[in-house]
Amino acid sequence: MGKYTISISGYGCELTIGSVSEEEKEILSNADKELIEIVTEDFDYGPEEIDDQFHCFGCTEPYTVTVEDEGGSELYQITDEDPGKYDTDDFELFETVFPKIDETKDLLACWHGEKGEFFRGYVEAEEFDIQKLKIEMSEVEIGDDFYFGYIISKISYDGEEIDNWGGDTTGKSFDAWKSF
DSSP states (O other): OEEEEEEEEEEEEEEEEEEOOHHHHHHHTOTTSOHHHHHHHSOSSOGGGOOSSEEEEEEEEEEEEEEEOTTOOEEEEEETTOTTTTOOSSOOSEEEEOOOOOTTSOEEEEEEEEEEEEEEEEEEESSOOGGGEEEEEEEEEETTTEEEEEEEEEEEETTEEOOOOOOEEEEEEEEEEEOO
16 A cells, blocks of 8 residues: 655635624724734734634645655646646546635635645555545635635545645735625
8 A cells, every 4th residue: 555645835825704793893894994904903813713604724826736656756746727637528636616605794804825835635545546636626705896716625535535734834915805
């Protein structure tokens, strides 16, 4: 039985979208401060804790997915420039999902821009079969006002989700939006 490493690196984010309470809405509506200042300075907890609608840490574009064998030899490399490289009539490597976000709520969205390795997981198999790999992309938007694009949100092999044993990213930016 071999152990194969799947890693995903590039640019990405931690995106949280959550409905806010009336108290949080009042704090976030302070006209004397920029929203980014309010979110980072005026709460006793991190804004990433407001995430009852959506929370994901993953790669966006550009990204590189690499599969290596136990010896570190690269078996497959998939980039955002060639995501369908291994697709066939019966198999598509990427699957797009659309998270359900309740747009009737007052929402706060926080985007932590990151760069580096977002995912490192392992598969044990006699032989790695690319057609057993599935990469889920969440296409995230809130109405017509906020479009966050595609985020790699889940990796599975042979129907089983692969645990993310970590990576190493560096924060590059932070931004926040509100729907009210």
